[in-house]
Amino acid sequence: MSTSTERESGWLSSAGPVSALALLLTTLSLSSLLSGVSWLLHALVAIMVITGVGVGLRSLRWHPALVVLGQFSTLIGLLTAMFSTHAFLIVIPSGATAGDFAALASGAAEQIREAVPPVSPPSGMLFVITAGIGLVAVLVDTLAVTASAPAACGLVLLALYAIPASLSESLLPWWAFLLAATGFGLLLTAQRTDDSGGLRTNGLGPAALTVGGTAAVIALLAGSSLTGVGTEGRLPGELGGSQIGYDIDPMVSLRGQLDKKTQSELFRVRNLPDREGLYMRAVTLRKFTPNKGWSPEGLMAEQVDSTVLRQPDVERRPPGTLSTVSIEFVGAKTNWLPTFGLPLGLPNPQPGWNYDPEATVLVADQKLSGISYQEHVLLPQPSLEDLRAANGPSTVDPAYTQRPEVDPRIAQLARDITKDKTTTYDKARAITDYLRDRGRFTYSLDGPGKDTGDALADFLFTSRKGYCQQFAAAMGVLARLSGMPARVAVGYTVGFNSGEYRSITTGDPHAWVEVWFPGLGWQTFDPTPLTDQRVTPPAYQSDRTPSASPTTTAVPSPTASTATPTRPGSPDGSKDDAQNGGVTPTAQQQPNWPLGVPVLLLVVLLVALVVLSVVSVRTTRDPVVRRTRTAWGSVSALAAIGGVAVLAVFAALPWWVWVAAIAGMAFIAALVPMVARSVVRRRRLRQVAAGGDGAAIAAWRELRAESIDRGVAIHEADTVRGAARRMVKHHDIDEPGREGIRVLITAVERQWYSPTPPDSAELAASLHAVLASLRSRDPLSFRQRLWPRSVLVAPPSYDEAALEEPALDGEFSTV
Structure with missing residues (x-):
């Protein structure tokens, strides 16, 4: 070609x-x-x-x-x-x-x-x-x-x-x-x-x-x-670095921004005492790198080959509650096996599980999902007196006391906050209170904001806003600068109490600080200023008397495919940590489908209408059809815009209104081809009745469209007599109909070759006779009426064998 x-x-x-x-x-x-x-x-x-x-x-x-x-x-x-x-x-x-x-x-x-x-x-x-x-x-x-x-x-x-x-x-x-x-x-x-x-x-x-x-x-x-x-394993990666399903990134970055907008259940925890100060730890971070954040560098995990876990060098166990907690993976897939408090043992350790007693981290050689395990745990609950009396030489790994190199202003701030404080507890408490002061710092999903090259300094002195990543990272640095062994812990809050278990979701990732107390070990301090009932800091952080049964809110358990119920907000209207904060906190709002659907429909409908209008107009020589299709294209475009506008209005209405509106639009759209065919038919019949130039051609095109609607392939390039023979054969047209076709053929050829137009009355009567024969001998089915082929399908190709059919008993071989 x-x-x-x-x-x-x-x-x-x-x-x-x-x-x-x-x-x-x-x-x-x-x-x-x-x-x-x-x-x-x-x-x-x-x-x-x-x-x-x-x-x-x-x-x-x-x-x-x-x-x-x-x-x-x-x-x-x-x-x-x-x-x-x-x-x-x-x-x-x-x-x-x-x-x-x-x-x-x-x-x-x-x-x-x-x-x-x-x-x-x-x-x-x-x-x-x-x-x-x-x-x-x-x-x-x-x-x-x-x-x-x-x-x-x-x-x-x-x-x-x-x-x-x-x-x-x-x-x-x-x-x-x-x-x-x-x-x-x-x-x-x-x-x-x-x-x-x-x-x-x-x-x-x-x-x-x-x-x-x-x-x-x-x-x-x-x-x-x-x-x-x-x-998995095809591309190089670090332990816990890449994630499947839902995981938390152990690299707590000060510049981290929220990126997930879905709510799914991750864990179910059973047999957990109902009290304050409980967090589910996934990993602890010991090294701080300026302007990058904290990392779990230096983990020394060893194979778990016993049901009893090796303990850090602590003179005595802190006061607390002994329990056996059951943790079930629902939607999580991660190397990190979360634990509570001070892990004492695992009833059923699996091959490939490793534990670092100094870091209090349980980790697997590969990512795990769908598993359940139990943890024998001591849940510390020291009193203020115990913490203030915890003084003496530290036996903790020196890595947890390393002072980071930071802006001199930060070191001075640490000295100012902890001046006149003599005990480890009072220093940790002073730093916590400083960061939790709502008049000084603002909890915000937007993160630190302005970036001058030192993210920690930006947070502490410029923006003064952030979420748990920033607050925990800042307290970890201030605690180290104040001479306290400290680390940042990354994990989860204890979620919702669903009755039989606590449900931990993608809204629960959180970061906090753990400070080492001689003789008592690691104790939790949460510097993030939150009021969520599922984030209840230890009693010693706010001079409260330890409570055996703090108030919690019982809500239905979320699932992997349903949104988590909205949690109570803070009195000042700020959003809570489970909703807006955490290592990878999750916004509650779902994607804006009501606005997305109209935009999607607008783009699809308008572009499709333009393309289809061009194609439909360019694939026919019939001027009546061309005008009709052009008009219908314009009407359809206006209808599409109007429909999208209506859908936008429906955005605030209940879902069943949307369903009814879409069903109604689908019903109307299904009727469009039938209505378009009816309009074309009426125009042609009026033109035939009026007579004059073009009347015979309009009659023939109407007859051809009726035949196409009934499934006969007739091309515009077919000769009139050849197409007539095919109609008679396929539709079994009776004698009055055949006579009407002869008159139509004569009228068409007279219009082509004679200056005298055919008689309009005879032409109209002949056309009606043929159409009546078609309706009686080969009636249209419901589908053919609803979606006429002459409107929906372009004329077939030249190369059909039927074009060369022989004459039927010599009919139409002569006029």
């Missing part, structure tokens, strides 16, 4: 929209790395716009190279409009736009290094996602349409699918594979243009769909039932 012919017909290819759908289905696999819907909306906009521009430019017969250039330029304009504040007319980049893009890309690189999947992507990551998916969309569209090689797109889609597959330590969800395989299968069956300008398939057809679908199902079942082939 010549290049010109390719340009004239290539824009009609279905490979472009199908390749866009395949890319979108493959893009959904990124949901294992990204949370929320904002990233999906950005990717969807990029795919739809790039595909729409490709269809539009090919309809204008642009050279393939110019089409690619146009798509790339459109992507630049789209990125400029979405992410740059320095632009001309919103979409035209300026000299500063490149700087905006560079800053976003640089920020995204840092966010990718620090984030723990699944993350809610900030603007930098959204920019990279939109740009990357947009470039992939250009490549896929070029391969599928311009190069007529949709199968080659599989390599591109595979590369995209490999991103979450390589970064996830477990198999991706089954539906991610199924959607990607479905998209590629659709690509293989995508239609493209043949040499004659018609539409034909790639020759794969139903057989390919059957084989491909069967292969996808077999692969899916095999991957689910046979030995799992994940990616």
Whole structure:
């Protein structure tokens, strides 16, 4: 086929929209790395716009190279409009736009290094996602349409699918594979243009769909039932560094920002006494690096080969409660095995479990999930007198007394806070009270804010706001500077009391400080200013008398698929730690679906309407149909905008209103083809009744549309007599109908070759006779009435064998 012919017909290819759908289905696999819907909306906009521009430019017969250039330029304009504040007319980049893009890309690189999947992507990551998916969309569209090689797109889609597959330590969800395989299968069956300008398939057809679908199902079942082939261990990583499901990052960074916006149950704890000052420790951090934070460097874990755990060098056990606590992993997958208080033993230790008595850390050689274990534990509950009397030489590891190199102002602050304090308890209490002073520091999810290069100094002297990471890290440093052995502990609060157990969720990660007391060991101090009832500091932290049964709030147990109930806020309106703070604290609000759905529908409907309107208008020569389709395209666009506006209003209404509204819109949309066919029919019949030029052609086109609605393939290039023979044969038209067809044929040929128009009354009567015969001999089914083929399906190709059918008993061989 010549290049010109390719340009004239290539824009009609279905490979472009199908390749866009395949890319979108493959893009959904990124949901294992990204949370929320904002990233999906950005990717969807990029795919739809790039595909729409490709269809539009090919309809204008642009050279393939110019089409690619146009798509790339459109992507630049789209990125400029979405992410740059320095632009001309919103979409035209300026000299500063490149700087905006560079800053976003640089920020995204840092966010990718620090984030723990699944993350809610900030603007930098959204920019990279939109740009990357947009470039992939250009490549896929070029391969599928311009190069007529949709199968080659599989390599591109595979590369995209490999991103979450390589970064996830477990198999991706089954539906991610199924959607990607479905998209590629659709690509293989995508239609493209043949040499004659018609539409034909790639020759794969139903057989390919059957084989491909069967292969996808077999692969899916095999991957689910046979030995799992994940990616854990395929990429290098540190112990506890990368995470699956929900885990906590042991590297407490002062610049850490919240990244999870989901609520899921992680652990269930049984037999835990109902009292204050209890925290579930996952790991302790002994080394502080300026401007980076605390790390668990120097762990000396040894194999647990006995039910009794080795204890640190303590002269005597602190007063407290002995208990056997049961911990069940529900949604967590981590190397760190959380413990409470002072672990004394494990009734059933497993191979590969290791314990560091100095760090009080229990850790496994590999990530664990779905397990349960018991801990024999001493839950310390010393009195104020015990703590103030705990003086003497320290036997703790010197690593816990190492003074960090910090800004001199911080060292001076430590001296000022602890001046006139003589005991370890009074110093620790003074630092805790200083940081918990709400008139001095503010609890905030936004973190320290301003960054001058020293995050700790920024927190203590400039922003004075943060969440538990910042408060715990600051107290750990101030305690070390005051001469106290101290470490930062990372773990969880004790969650909700559900009756039979305490449920610990993704809203419960927390950080606090543990200070060493001679003769008593490590004792907890929580410097984060919170009022959550599930975060109750030890009684000795606030001069309270220890209570055996503090007040707690019993709430239903959250599950991995349901949101955690809202917790009480603080009196001053600030959010609590379980909701807003912690090592990886989680915001309670869910993704803004009510706003996302209208935006999604707006983009999809408008772009789809533009593409379909261009295609539908360009694929017919009938002026009546062209005018009708153009009008309906405009009406549909207005209806789409109005529908989205209505949905936006419904955002504040109950869910059943949404369901009813969507069902109503779906019902109306299902009626659109039937209504459009009725409008076209009425216009043609009026034109036939009025007579004059074009009446015979309108009558013939109406007859042809009626035949197409009944499943007969009639092309616009068919001769009138050949098409008439096919109608008579397939519809079993009776004699009055055949006579009417003869009159119609004569009228059409007279209009073509004679200056005298046919008689309008005779023409209308003949058309009605033929239509009556069709209704009686071959009535339309309900589906054919609801979705008429003449409206929904483009005319078939020239190459159908039926075009050369012989005449029926010589009928219509002569006029």
